[in-house]
Amino acid sequence: MAQKIKNVYRCTECGFESAKWYGKCPGCGQWNCMTEEIKEVAPQRSSLSASNRSSTRPVAINNIDTTEEARYHTGLTELDRVLGGGIVKGSLILISGEPGIGKSTILLQICEYLGQSLRILYVSGEESSRQIKLRATRLGVNSENLYILTETDVQNVMEQIRCDKPDLVMIDSIQTMNFTDLNSSPGSVTQVRECTNALMHTAKALEIPTILVGHVNKDGAIAGPKVLEHIVDAVLYFEGDRQMPYRILRAVKNRYGSTNEIGVFDMGDSGLQQVDNPSLAMLSGRPIHVSGTCVTCVIEGSRPILAEIQGLASTTGFGNPRRMATGFDYNRMSLLLAVLEKRAGYYFSNLDAYLNVVGGLRLDEPAADLAVAMALVSSLKDVPLSEDAIVFGEVGLAGELRSVSSADARISEASRLGFQKCILPHHNLKQIRGNHGGMQLIGVKNIKEAFEALAE
Structure with a gap:
């Protein structure tokens, strides 16, 4: 029929x-x-007889053995940190990000290290084998265990996987894969969902870890249905501006590790290089004795990172003052400007206000509020802040400073990089343990006290 x-x-x-x-x-x-x-x-299928149905029996959780769980180390400690220690056998990993951010680059780079002991199948639906070879030569990848397959039919890809049984499979990208039985075009919701489902079943059945490259739409979200993120075991997202050298790799979902860890990379001519000390890299080239700049410390997972925040307040040439924020939430910036006017007496209503987080880092933690406010006030008053001071704290709507978590870790990181003074909420002083290299700790209760303690 x-x-x-x-x-x-x-x-x-x-x-x-x-x-x-x-x-x-x-x-x-x-x-x-x-x-x-x-x-x-499809036409309705006749129901199977009870004798032909395959069923699974429940197993007691205490009888399940997990001692043989193996992780493949990628050779990049930053990537291993985000994955929770390495690539788990049989896992399905999705790496997404904007075009040119470094998704294909990092996959080829880890092939050089993993190829020493594993057979890798790299499936490309966007580039020819010659193009991949040219990029691999530029990155210094010449592993004998790396095999390239240029194919877009997912059924042929799965057949090749079953025949060769590689140790690791990479699909670049999932939006180019398609089922020939479906009439929808590659990249559509149906094709992406069905292809991912098919690859997931193959990866789980053969215990072959599979890495998928996913595109993003104009809004920055992962292209395809939301169910795509539910199918895979881990979702990694590349952040950063293509015009800036630094790339942030963040785990949005991870069934085998924490989603709070990040990896920091530097994009160069020879590919992505690990940044072992992100704080030092973010502060390189910092101006001296210039108003409108302040240093804060944020916690990304278990890692404290120092970031420089720059603020600029200037006379507006328009009827309505402009507000612009890069690397910081625009609405949060508007809220802080309102608090500065109402509670502290610093008026920005007739001034343009601009905010920038140096290095392409995006700050989502409320602990950066005080540093943002200090950078804007410093530019408004044209008064430079202390060069050896670090600032962190959450600003409330009443202008008060609220305590933040992991204050000891923030102070230790700042002390390690040579900072001598720390401006923090007054309530956090009770939680500090140790002298942290003799760093001067100044607890403040509101924004005005913080600016007076910071002004040179």
Whole structure:
């Protein structure tokens, strides 16, 4: 009996399916995301007899053996840190990021180290084998255990995996893979979901770790349905500006480790280089005796990182003052400006205010509030802040400073890099243990006290 064919409309964001088109998706509420696809309805299959059904039996959790869990070290300690110690056998990992951020580069780089003991199958649907060879030569990758396959049919890819049984598979990228049985185009919601499902079953059945490269859409989210992130075991996301040298690798999801760790890399001519000391790298080239600059310390996972924040307040040439923030939440910046005017008497209502986090780092932690406020006030007053001082603390709507976590770790990192003074919330002084190299600790209760302690 021939299969029935019908047209359906599917949301590219959440995968919601409908027989008619909607301007606004009923599933996720996004606008203009319903695309038309051709769906084939397979005929109903007769139910299997009870004797032919394969069933699995429950196993007591205490009888499950986990001693043989093996992790493959990639040769990059920053990547291993984000993965939770290495690549787990049979895991499915998704690496996503903007074009040119370094996704394919880092995959080829780890092939040189992993190729010493593992057979690697690199499947490319975007580049020819010659293009990959030229990039591998530039990166210094010449492993004999690295095999290149240029294929977009996922069924052929799975057949090759079953025949060769490599130790590691890399798919670059999942948006180029397709099922020939489906009429939808490669990269559509249906193709991405079905291809990922098929690769997941192959990886779990053969215990072959598989790394997928995923594209992002114009909003910065991972392209394809949200279910794609639920299928895989780990989602790694590359952050950073392509015009800046530093790249931040962050785990958005990780079933085998923490999602709080980050890896810092430096993009150069020879590929991605590890940054073992991110704090020192972020502070390189810092101006001296210049107003509008302040140093803070944020916690990324278990790692304290020092970051330089620059603020600029200037007379506006427009009817409405401009506000611009790079590396910091715009709405949070507007809130801090309102607190500075209402509670501290620093008026920015007729001034343009600009904020920048040096190095392409993005600060989401409330502990950076005080440093942002100090940088803006320093530029407003044109008064340089102490060069050997570090600042951290959360600013409340009443202008008060609230305590933050991991104060000891922040102070220790600052002391290691030569800072002599630390401005912190008054309530955090009770939690400090040790002298931290004789660093001067100044506890303050509000923004005005902090600026008076920092001004040179």
